[in-house]
Amino acid sequence: MGVAAGELRLGLIGLGTVGSEVVHLLEHNADELARKRNCRLRLVHVASRSIHTKPHPDLGGARLSTDPWAVVRDPELELVVELIGGTEPARSLLLAAIEAGKAVVTANKALLAVHGEEIFSAAEERGVPLGFEASVAGGIPILRTLRESLAADRNHALFGIVNGTCNYILTMMREQDAEFETALRSAQDEGLAEADPSFDIDGIDAAQKLTLLAMLAFGVRVPFEAVYTEGIRQLSQTDILFAREFGYEIKLLAIAKQEGGLVELRVHPTMVPQRSLLAGVGGAYNAIVVQGQALGSSLYFGRGAGGPPTAAAVVSDILDATRTCGLASARQLPGLGYAWKELRSAPIRPMDEVVSEYYVRFQVADQPGVLAAIAGSLAEQSISIASVIQRGRSNSDASVPLVIRTHAAGERNLKAALRQVNQLPVVEGQAVCVRIEENLG
Amino acid sequence: MGVAAGELRLGLIGLGTVGSEVVHLLEHNADELARKRNCRLRLVHVASRSIHTKPHPDLGGARLSTDPWAVVRDPELELVVELIGGTEPARSLLLAAIEAGKAVVTANKALLAVHGEEIFSAAEERGVPLGFEASVAGGIPILRTLRESLAADRNHALFGIVNGTCNYILTMMREQDAEFETALRSAQDEGLAEADPSFDIDGIDAAQKLTLLAMLAFGVRVPFEAVYTEGIRQLSQTDILFAREFGYEIKLLAIAKQEGGLVELRVHPTMVPQRSLLAGVGGAYNAIVVQGQALGSSLYFGRGAGGPPTAAAVVSDILDATRTCGLASARQLPGLGYAWKELRSAPIRPMDEVVSEYYVRFQVADQPGVLAAIAGSLAEQSISIASVIQRGRSNSDASVPLVIRTHAAGERNLKAALRQVNQLPVVEGQAVCVRIEENLG
Numbered sequence: 045m046g047v048a049a050g051e052l053r054l055g056l057i058g059l060g061t062v063g064s065e066v067v068h069l070l071e072h073n074a075d076e077l078a079r080k081r082n083c084r085l086r087l088v089h090v091a092s093r094s095i096h097t098k099p100h101p102d103l104g105g106a107r108l109s110t111d112p113w114a115v116v117r118d119p120e121l122e123l124v125v126e127l128i129g130g131t132e133p134a135r136s137l138l139l140a141a142i143e144a145g146k147a148v149v150t151a152n153k154a155l156l157a158v159h160g161e162e163i164f165s166a167a168e169e170r171g172v173p174l175g176f177e178a179s180v181a182g183g184i185p186i187l188r189t190l191r192e193s194l195a196a197d198r199n200h201a202l203f204g205i206v207n208g209t210c211n212y213i214l215t216m217m218r219e220q221d222a223e224f225e226t227a228l229r230s231a232q233d234e235g236l237a238e239a240d241p242s243f244d245i246d247g248i249d250a251a252q253k254l255t256l257l258a259m260l261a262f263g264v265r266v267p268f269e270a271v272y273t274e275g276i277r278q279l280s281q282t283d284i285l286f287a288r289e290f291g292y293e294i295k296l297l298a299i300a301k302q303e304g305g306l307v308e309l310r311v312h313p314t315m316v317p318q319r320s321l322l323a324g325v326g327g328a329y330n331a332i333v334v335q336g337q338a339l340g341s342s343l344y345f346g347r348g349a350g351g352p353p354t355a356a357a358v359v360s361d362i363l364d365a366t367r368t369c370g371l372a373s374a375r376q377l378p379g380l381g382y383a384w385k386e387l388r389s390a391p392i393r394p395m396d397e398v399v400s401e402y403y404v405r406f407q408v409a410d411q412p413g414v415l416a417a418i419a420g421s422l423a424e425q426s427i428s429i430a431s432v433i434q435r436g437r438s439n440s441d442a443s444v445p446l447v448i449r450t451h452a453a454g455e456r457n458l459k460a461a462l463r464q465v466n467q468l469p470v471v472e473g474q475a476v477c478v479r480i481e482e483n484l485g
Numbered sequence: 486m487g488v489a490a491g492e493l494r495l496g497l498i499g500l501g502t503v504g505s506e507v508v509h510l511l512e513h514n515a516d517e518l519a520r521k522r523n524c525r526l527r528l529v530h531v532a533s534r535s536i537h538t539k540p541h542p543d544l545g546g547a548r549l550s551t552d553p554w555a556v557v558r559d560p561e562l563e564l565v566v567e568l569i570g571g572t573e574p575a576r577s578l579l580l581a582a583i584e585a586g587k588a589v590v591t592a593n594k595a596l597l598a599v600h601g602e603e604i605f606s607a608a609e610e611r612g613v614p615l616g617f618e619a620s621v622a623g624g625i626p627i628l629r630t631l632r633e634s635l636a637a638d639r640n641h642a643l644f645g646i647v648n649g650t651c652n653y654i655l656t657m658m659r660e661q662d663a664e665f666e667t668a669l670r671s672a673q674d675e676g677l678a679e680a681d682p683s684f685d686i687d688g689i690d691a692a693q694k695l696t697l698l699a700m701l702a703f704g705v706r707v708p709f710e711a712v713y714t715e716g717i718r719q720l721s722q723t724d725i726l727f728a729r730e731f732g733y734e735i736k737l738l739a740i741a742k743q744e745g746g747l748v749e750l751r752v753h754p755t756m757v758p759q760r761s762l763l764a765g766v767g768g769a770y771n772a773i774v775v776q777g778q779a780l781g782s783s784l785y786f787g788r789g790a791g792g793p794p795t796a797a798a799v800v801s802d803i804l805d806a807t808r809t810c811g812l813a814s815a816r817q818l819p820g821l822g823y824a825w826k827e828l829r830s831a832p833i834r835p836m837d838e839v840v841s842e843y844y845v846r847f848q849v850a851d852q853p854g855v856l857a858a859i860a861g862s863l864a865e866q867s868i869s870i871a872s873v874i875q876r877g878r879s880n881s882d883a884s885v886p887l888v889i890r891t892h893a894a895g896e897r898n899l900k901a902a903l904r905q906v907n908q909l910p911v912v913e914g915q916a917v918c919v920r921i922e923e924n925l926g
Contacts, residue, residue, distance in 0.1 A: 069637055069779060076704070079827050080636055082815060177634070183780040185634030192633075193618070193626030195521055196510055196800030263517070321786060324762055331784075338510060338793035339624040343772075345762060346783030356779040359637030367816055368808075374523060375808055386520050 051084045052366050055115040055146075057137060058127030059092035059100050062151060062178070065355030066125065067101045077359070083366040085359075091115045116140045123147040123173075123365050125358060135159055142166045142174070147369050149361040151178035151354060157252035157268045160259070164384040171373030175361025180253045181206055181330045183353025184346040185360070190260040190334070191381040197336035199261045202300045203484055206253040208328035208348045209237045209244035210276050210296040214313075215326040218284050218293065224277065236328055246275035247296065247311040254298035256380075258309055261334060262302045263382045264390040266309060272395045274312035278476055283405060286433060286447045287315050287478070290403065293323040294478060306393040315403055315480040321345075322484050333485050341485020396456040401430070401480040403449055404458075406465065407472040410444045414470045418446065421464040425457035443472045449480070492525045493807050496556040496587075498578060499568030500533035500541050503592060503619070506796030507566065508542045518800070524807040526800075532556045557581045564588040564614075564806050566799060576600055583607045583615070588810050590802040592619035592795060598693035598709045601700070605825040612814030616802025621694045622647050622771045624794025625787040626801070631701040631775070632822040638777035640702045643741045644925055647694045649769035649789045650678045650685035651717050651737040655754075656767040659725050659734065665718065677769055677790075687716035688737065688752040695739035697821075699750055702775060703743045704823050705831040707750060713836040715753035719917055724846060727874060727888045728756050728919070731844065734764040735919060747834040756844055756921040762786075763925050774926050782926020837897040842871070842921040844890055845903070850911040851885045859887065859912075862905040866898035884913050890921070 054070075056063060070077070070085055078084045091109040092100065109115060115124060116137050124141040126148065128134055134155050139162070141148050148167065150156070156163060156176055167174035177187045181204070190199075205211050209231055216227040228245065231237035243249050251271040258266045276296055287294045292315035301308040316322045321343055325331040330348025335341050347353040368376055380387065408414045415434060422429060433447040450458070462475050495511075497504060511518070511526055519525045532550040533541065550556060556565060557578050565582040567589065569575055575596050580603070582589050589608065591597070597604060597617055608615035618628045622645070631640075646652050650672055657668040669686065672678035684690050692712040699707045717737055728735045733756035742749040757763045762784055766772040771789025776782050788794040809817055821828065849855045856875060863870060874888040891899070903916050 065779070073637065073639065076639070077637065080704075080823055081818075082824070184783060185630055188634050189626055189630065192805065193629050193801050194797070195804050196514065196518065196797045198514065198517070263521075319765075321762060321765055324760075324765055336797070338506070338797040340788050340794060342625060342785075342787030344783075344785060347781050352779035353781065356635070356637045356777070360634050363636050364633065367818060371812075371816070375812070377522075377808060382521055383523070 050082060051086055052362070052369060053086050053088045053120055053122050054362065055089040055118055055121040055124045056087060056127070057091045057112040057115050057124065059090065059095065060127065061351040062354045062358065063092070063127040064101050065351035066127070066358050067103060069355050069359050071102070071104065077363065081363055081366040085362055088120055089115045089118045112137050116144065121146055122369050123149065123362060125362070126150040126152060127358070129154065131155055131158070135163070138163055139166055142170050142172055145170060145172060147173040147365040149175040149358055149365070151176070151358060153179035153252045153256060157255040160256070161384060164379050168373070168378055168383050171376055173365045173368045173376055174379045175364055176379060177361050178354045178357035180256050181332060182346070182348045182350060183356055184330055184332065184344050184348060185357065186257065186332050186344050187260060189344060190257070191377065194334060194336060194339060195381060197338045199334055199336045200302050201335040202257055202261045202332065203322065203481065204254065204257060204298040204332040205295050205322060205325050205330050206298050206332065206348060207244055207250045207296055208330060209241070210250070211325065211330070212236050212328045213245070214276065214284070214294055214296065217279070217281055221281060223281050224279060245277060247273040250296060250298045250311045254300060254309060254311055257298065257332070258300035258307065259380050259387065261300060262307060262390070263387055264307055265387045266307070270309055270392045272310040272312070276313050279313055280476070282445055283476055283478065286405065286445070287403065288318070289433065290315070290431070290449055291318050292316060292480065293318055295322060297481065299481070302390070305390065307390045308393045308398060310395065310398065313478050315478055316484055317482060320484045335485060343485065398455045399452050400455065401450055401452050401482070402458055403447065403478045403480060404462070405476045406446045407443045408446045409470040410442065411470065414446065417468055417470065418448070418465050421461045422450070425461040427453040427457055427461055491523060492527055493803070493810060494527050494529045494561055494563050495803065496530040496559055496562040496565045497528060497568070498532045498553040498556050498565065500531065500536065501568065502792040503795045503799065504533070504568040505542050506792035507568070507799050508544060510796050510800050512543070512545065518804065522804055522807040526803055529561055530556045530559045553578050557585065562587055563810050564590065564803060566803070567591040567593060568799070570595065572596055572599070576604070579604055580607055583611050583613055586611060586613060588614040588806040590616040590799055590806070592617070592799060594620035594693045594697060598696040601697070602825060605820050609814070609819055609824050612817055614806045614809045614817055615820045616805060617820060618802050619795045619798035621697050622773060623787070623789045623791060624797055625771055625773065625785050625789060626798065627698065627773050627785050628701060630785060631698070632818065635775060635777060635780060636822060638779045640775055640777045641743050642776040643698055643702045643773065644763065644922065645695065645698060645739040645771070645773040646736050646763060646766050647739050647771050647773065647789060648685055648691045648737055649771060650682070651691070652766065652771070653677050653769045654686070655717065655725070655735055655737065658720070658722055662722060664722050665720060686718060688714040691737060691739045691752045695741060695750060695752055698739065698773070699741035699748065700821050700828065702741060703748060703831070704828055705748055706828045707748070711750055711833045713751040713753070717754050720754055721917070723886055724917055724919060727846065728844065729759070730874065731756070731872070731890060732759050733757060733921065734759060736763060738922065740922070743831070746831065748831045749834045749839060751836065751839065754919050756919055757925055758923060761925045776926060784926065839896045840893050841896065842891055842893050842923070843899055844888065844919045844921060846917045847887045847906065848884045848913040849887045851883065852911065855887065855911045858909055859889070859906050862902045863889070863891070866902040868894040868898055868902055
């Protein structure tokens with residue numbers, strides 16, 4: 045039995061959208077997959093809480109359990125696929141499977157972003173393959189690309205649209221003149237956003253993905269907490285329209301840069317030039333730009349979520365395991381490209397020291413002198429203005445938007461200037477601030 | 486010695502642009518590469534015709550030869566990189582290295598497109614790794630992506646901008662109002678086109694790349710001769726401008742489709758919708774769209790040529806070999822995803838049976854009845870017209886362009902109609918014909 049004899053025996057934990065599609069792919073493409081790797085992928089044991097109560101796809105002759113531990117402890121299995129998500133019991137299950145010498149495949153970005161050290165180290169010490177291609181950007185094979193294809197290069201920046209929900213909302217605000225709340229409701233109706241959407245729209249999901257991407261791109265350890273995270277709730281249609289007037293689109297970008305020994309890690313709404321390919325990435329699609337010394341810019345685009353694309357990524361990891369299961373540790377490729385203990389601990393640039401160009405929208409009284417007051421506050425912080433759009437109204441009692449684009453300025457200076465401006469009596473509410481990235485390849 | 490002891494001993498044949506950059510990357514990134522794979526890449530033997538007469542990069546302690554056979558026969562080497570291109574002696578050298586049990590890495594698309602059966606079969610029978618990522622689209626890791634990342638899926642179409650020279654020329658015609666000859670000269674001045682540019686601009690280079698891409702995407706044997714090939718010489722600025730009026734850009738696309746058991750393989754100028762990402766791929770960049778059943782559309786973009794990107798692809802193949810050198814045949818991943826003998830022999834759809842929408846530009850006398858005559862010929866072949874642009878001139882002696890966009894029609898019918906139209910006395914010269922692709926993801 046086993047890989048050497050042309051068979052890999054699989055266990056699967058979780059039969060949700062992705063799990064069911066994994067079963068479908070394994071069955072539907074069984075003969076092709078066997079021909080490709082000269083090895084049959086045999087689903088031997090499946091666990092799901094609701095396996096006896098809810099409909100599920102035909103599982104062939106696989107054993108069924110409601111207890112995931114039955115899968116992890118099944119001595120016949122060579123590989124366990126974990127698709128239940130969350131921290132526990134996923135963490136303990138994966139660690140137990142690894143400890144038992146099984147290969148593991150997971151789509152659990154939250155677990156790996158937060159408990160990466162424990163999981164990656166365990167897999168490396170035990171010498172088992174750990175696949176997690178499905179955990180970031182669904183069907184886009186960005187993890188394998190960073191780990192293998194771009195391995196010869198030194199990367200200095202990565203820019204990603206990695207949350208399909210936010211990209212759907214921003215696209216709808218742009219193309220259908222929808223306000224944020226309307227677009228969010230539409231995303232919820234489409235099944236793209238949860239009833240409590242904060243995990244997506246506050247940027248947490250993107251920050252978890254960025255944690256893994258940055259470790260792979262730069263070979264550094266990234267604590268999830270080090271990622272500066274800002275979501276898209278504060279944006280209004282007005283901002284989308286002004287952005288276009290300046291020649292930009294607004295995207296929620298996950299950004300990692302490596303410069304002068306420091307690593308920058310941030311997730312926030314970002315203005316990207318309309319001529320850039322990222323600007324053309326609409327709807328629930330994802331895309332990632334990587335900038336390397338030898339390669340220059342490269343871009344990877346596709347469906348970042350959904351059952352079939354994510355399942356295809358899971359099965360690609362299973363196929364990888366047919367080549368490495370049972371081999372010595374030295375033949376295993378560490379999940380992050382470097383063994384965990386070989387990752388560098390690079391200092392993270394504090395957000396206050398990040399330099400960027402900014403778009404800032406103030407809501408101001410429509411009267412003379414307002415621009416002078418605001419420009420004065422910016423000048424005090426040595427922030428120079430690249431352009432201004434000021435719209436008057438016929439009814440001068442109402443407030444109007446005043447929009448400023450700055451030249452490159454430090455985050456600390458901008459914040460200090462905004463604190464002062466937000467207190468001016470002619471300024472209503474808080475300024476909305478969007479960073480600008482010009483050089484996306 | 487050897488991989489097990491943490492060292493891979495390399496030979497390199499060819500010290501041109503790419504070869505020199507490979508040497509640079511191996512030296513410049515030596516420590517990082519060793520940390521990634523727990524294996525040092527040691528350049529032991531280098532051959533170049535001009536090694537004693539031309540300047541070359543520092544080769545450390547490597548042995549130098551003018552005879553490539555000295556590298557292939559060097560018993561100390563575990564891997565040979567071939568970067569001399571062309572058919573012979575590259576073919577014999579690769580076969581000899583394989584026969585000697587060495588891993589091989591090459592960027593030689595012409596060799597693999599035409600002599601693929603011989604080279605791939607030899608590597609598989611001998612059980613040695615064969616890397617050729619650099620042979621298609623330079624720094625874009627499309628081959629590894631098709632072979633590994635998309636391996637779980639069934640692909641049904643692939644569209645590629647894979648010739649940077651043509652894309653540079655078409656971009657210049659579009660953005661700088663240049664005619665074809667001017668743009669070609671500019672490409673030659675930039676070092677992007679050869680003195681004899683026909684290999685690039687007649688689509689042969691793209692057809693060779695498509696041969697390899699289609700085999701990988703569909704798991705079928707593709708004889709290079711089966712690719713229908715048409716270049717960009719016949720295009721004029723007028724066509725670029727009309728395309729934009731219809732909402733398209735013109736790109737030289739390499740297209741592979743699999744439908745109803747038949748495979749379509751063609752390289753020709755193609756109108757792609759302005760809203761598609763491929764339309765935004767400018768200059769010497771390359772991009773490839775893959776459409777799969779589970780994954781939907783995904784796109785891969787980057788620098789398709791040049792020393793550093795191509796060298797990065799070569800070194801990524803060397804890194805792969807650190808994991809598989811010396812392993813049993815069953816652990817080697819065949820170069821085309823399937824072992825050569827497992828590739829299907831799918832019938833190729835004859836070009837006459839391809840169905841497409843068309844843009845056709847006629848140069849006609851500016852007089853009444855011309856459109857009626859042309860429309861009549863098209864109607865006889867059951868080709869229906871989607872739209873027409875007809876431009877009059879003040880001086881009615883001169884001929885004017887008449888442009889027609891058709892609905893979907895068979896190639897055979899279109900050709901028959903054009904034969905008839907080209908003979909009308911009111912039509913000057915030959916019609917220019919560009920196929921339209923709407924569904925690029």
